[in-house]
Structures are given as structure tokens and as C-alpha cells.
Amino acid sequence: MGIKDDAVEVRAQGWRTLAALHGLIEAELERSLQGQARLSVVEYTVLDALSRQDGWHMRMQQLARATALSASATTRLVNRLEDRGLLTRILCADDRRGIYTELTDSGSKLLAEARPVHDAALERTLAEAQQVPELAPLVDALPRLHAGV
Amino acid sequence: MGIKDDAVEVRAQGWRTLAALHGLIEAELERSLQGQARLSVVEYTVLDALSRQDGWHMRMQQLARATALSASATTRLVNRLEDRGLLTRILCADDRRGIYTELTDSGSKLLAEARPVHDAALERTLAEAQQVPELAPLVDALPRLHAGV
DNA sequence: TATATTTTGTTGCACAAGCAAATATTGCAC
DNA sequence: GTGCAATATTTGCTTGTGCAACAAAATATA
Numbered sequence: 001m002g003i004k005d006d007a008v009e010v011r012a013q014g015w016r017t018l019a020a021l022h023g024l025i026e027a028e029l030e031r032s033l034q035g036q037a038r039l040s041v042v043e044y045t046v047l048d049a050l051s052r053q054d055g056w057h058m059r060m061q062q063l064a065r066a067t068a069l070s071a072s073a074t075t076r077l078v079n080r081l082e083d084r085g086l087l088t089r090i091l092c093a094d095d096r097r098g099i100y101t102e103l104t105d106s107g108s109k110l111l112a113e114a115r116p117v118h119d120a121a122l123e124r125t126l127a128e129a130q131q132v133p134e135l136a137p138l139v140d141a142l143p144r145l146h147a148g149v
Numbered sequence: 150m151g152i153k154d155d156a157v158e159v160r161a162q163g164w165r166t167l168a169a170l171h172g173l174i175e176a177e178l179e180r181s182l183q184g185q186a187r188l189s190v191v192e193y194t195v196l197d198a199l200s201r202q203d204g205w206h207m208r209m210q211q212l213a214r215a216t217a218l219s220a221s222a223t224t225r226l227v228n229r230l231e232d233r234g235l236l237t238r239i240l241c242a243d244d245r246r247g248i249y250t251e252l253t254d255s256g257s258k259l260l261a262e263a264r265p266v267h268d269a270a271l272e273r274t275l276a277e278a279q280q281v282p283e284l285a286p287l288v289d290a291l292p293r294l295h296a297g298v
Numbered sequence: 299t300a301t302a303t304t305t306t307g308t309t310g311c312a313c314a315a316g317c318a319a320a321t322a323t324t325g326c327a328c
Numbered sequence: 329g330t331g332c333a334a335t336a337t338t339t340g341c342t343t344g345t346g347c348a349a350c351a352a353a354a355t356a357t358a
Contacts, residue, residue: 007292008268008272010292010295010296011268011271011272011275011291011292012267012268012271013294013295014291014292014294014295015174015271015291017291017294017295018167018170018171018174018291019171019175019194019217020217021167022167022168022171022217023217024217025164025167026168027217030316040344042344045168059306059307060306060307060308061305061306061307068168068169068171068172068173068176069345069346070345070346070347071306071307071308071346072307072308072309072345072346072347072348073344073345073346074307075307075308075309076308076309076344076345077344079308080344095305095306095353095354096352096353096354097305097306097307097352097353097354098305098306098307098353099306099307118161119157119160119161122160122161122164123157123160126160137293137294137295138290138291138294141287141290141293141294142160142163142164142166142167142287143156143159143160143163144286144290145162145163145166145286145287145290146159146162146163146166146286147159179346189314191314208336209336209337209338210335210336210337218315218316219315219316219317220316220336220337220338221315221316221317221318221337221338221339222314222315222316223337224337224338224339225314225315225338225339226314228338229314244323244324244335244336245322245323245324246322246323246324246335246336246337247323247335247336247337248336248337
């Protein structure tokens with residue numbers, strides 16, 4: 001067992017911690033958002049990403065990257081949200097393959113309701129995770145990543 | 150916009166970073182493990198968790214927690230691995246509701262083959278993520294969490 | 299112009315996930 | 329001991345996901 005093997009083990013451990021915290025947060029967000037806004041976490045992510053976009057447009061592929069989802073999953077996700085009237089598809093004028101999505105008023109409104117739920121759940125879960133010894137160091141490190149913002 | 154609102158935004162940003170890195174790593178692990186060992190990430194997680202367990206047993210619920218999966222998903226996951234002969238169910242003598250799972254020789258062998266694939270994919274993806282400005286700080290923070298181990 | 303190649307988004311299909319209900323076992327109250 | 333709540337695991341059902349195959353539009357090549 002040398003230095004090299006240690007690095008492998010440290011990475012694996014870091015990844016397990018990351019995955020554990022991610023699972024915990026996602027599960028709690030899912031419960032809260034589903035219960036209080038009828039939104040899944042990815043659905044919230046889409047609305048949030050759209051709202052933080054300058055012109056309020058995004059193309060399907062950008063959305064796929066923002067949600068870490070496959071192209072096909074993104075198509076169906078946008079279908080669901082469109083069926084609920086939360087966003088609309090807009091054909092791209094210059095590139096007719098491209099499809100923009102844009103929040104509707106109804107979508108912005110739902111997002112405005114959901115955001116506090118999301119933020120509260122996040123705060124609550126992080127506080128809870130801080131009580132778990134294996135997770136605490138990562139929880140503490142998170143806010144320092146973007147402290148300047 | 151006061152200090153409080155900043156904290157909310159910092160948390161949200163931290164969560165987005167965490168989710169993005171998680172998604173990246175999981176996708177790459179999935180590809181590598183699926184391609185070279187016919188294992189999904191959760192399947193690998195189960196085998197790995199069992200191998201790092203003292204007596205090489207775990208109960209279903211422990212497994213569910215280790216994988217961040219529901220009880221039902223865990224049942225079916227264990228079914229799949231049992232059907233492939235990678236682990237066995239063992240009835241718990243003292244608590245007959247409980248069911249232990251234990252790696253078979255075949256399971257340990259596959260894990261031994263898969264582990265280098267997993268570790269290499271993890272190293273590769275972290276190096277890649279370090280090139281992405283938003284992800285780099287988190288990548289750097291990870292090994293420091295368990296530096297002493 | 300014609301045509302091959304690449305990019306973008308959608309669909310068919312198979313599979314894994316969660317929720318709720320069912321089943322089995324334990325521990326506790328009386 | 330009998331009844332009853334709590335715990336552990338499994339099953340039925342519905343839904344969301346990825347992969348591969350596809351269609352349409354843009355771009356490159358000749």
C-alpha cells in the first residue's frame with residue numbers, strides 16, 4: 001500500500017460522501033417539491049434554469065446539460081411541463097432544427113411559489129446532514145465554494 | 150437583498166455544483182462499468198459495500214441506505230445480482246424478518262475486475278471536471294475531506 | 299447543383315425506480 | 329397467551345429514463 005493506493009482510496013471515499021449527500025438532498029427536495037408544488041426535482045431544475053437565463057430561452061440541449069439528463073428524457077420532460085402550461089416551445093427562426101423553451105406566466109408563478117419550498121428544504125437537509133459525521137466536512141465545504149457570490 | 154438572501158443563494162449554488170459533479174461522475178462510471186463489467190453503478194455500489202463489510206453480510210435496509218434506494222428497488226436489485234450468482238440471500242437466525250446478503254466467490258471475482266475500472270473512471274472524470282471552472286473548487290475540496298485516511 | 303456528413307430534436311422499446319398494499323415476524327401491553 | 333403496533337421484506341402498478349433508430353435541417357464537399 002503506497003501513496004498511489006491511498007489516493008485511489010481517498011477519491012473513492014470522497015465520491016461515496018458526495019453520492020450520499022446528493023442522495024439525501026435529492027430525496028428531501030423531491031418530497032418537499034412534490035408535496036407542496038407538484039414538481040419533481042428535475043422539473044424544478046428546468047424552471048429554475050429558465051428563469052435564471054438572460055432572455056428566458058434555452059435550447060433543448062442546454063436544458064439536457066443543465067439537468068444532467070439524456071436528450072430523450074429532456075424531450076419528454078419539456079412535454080410534461082408544456083402540457084401543464086408552465087412553458088412553451090418556440091421555433092428558432094435562424095436554425096429551424098432548434099427549439100427554444102420559455103417560461104409562461106403560469107410557469108414563473110409556480111416557480112415563485114416553489115422556490116421558497118426548495119430553499120427551505122435545502123437548508124433543512126444541509127443542517128441535518130451536518131449532524132452526520134461522514135457528511136459534515138462536505139456540508140461545511142459547500143458554501144465556501146462560492147463564498148464570494 | 151441582505152445577508153440572509155445571500156446565504157440562500159450560496160446554498161443553491163453549492164447544491165447545483167454538487168448535483169452537476171455528481172451527474173458527471175455517475176454518467177461516466179455508468180458507461181465504464183456497464184461496458185467493461187456489465188455492472189450498473191448501483192450494482193457496483195452493492196458489491197463494494199458488501200466487500201467492505203466486516204462479516205461480509207448486510208441486511209436489506211442497510212443496503213437500501215448505502216445505495217440511497219427505496220426498499221422495493223433494493224429487493225429487485227438484490228434479485229438481479231442473486232440471479233447472476235454474484236451474491237446469496239441468507240436468512241437471519243435471530244430475527245427471522247431479516248435477510249442477510251453475502252458476496253459469492255463469483256461476486257468477489259467480478260468486483261475485483263470492476264474495481265480498477267471504477268477507480269480509473271473516477272480519476273479520469275475528476276481530472277476532467279477540474280477543467281470546468283464551476284466544478285474545480287468542489288473537485289479540489291473532495292480529497293481534503295478524508296485526507297487523513 | 300447534387301450529395302454526403304453533422305447537428306438537433308423526437309419516438310419505440312425495455313428496464314429500473316418509487317409508492318402503496320400485502321405478508322411475515324417481532325416486541326409490548328394486558 | 330392474545331391482541332396490536334412496529335419493523336422487514338416483497339409484489340402490483342405506474343412512471344420516468346437511457347439507448348438505438350429515426351426524421352429534419354444545416355453544413356461541407358465535390
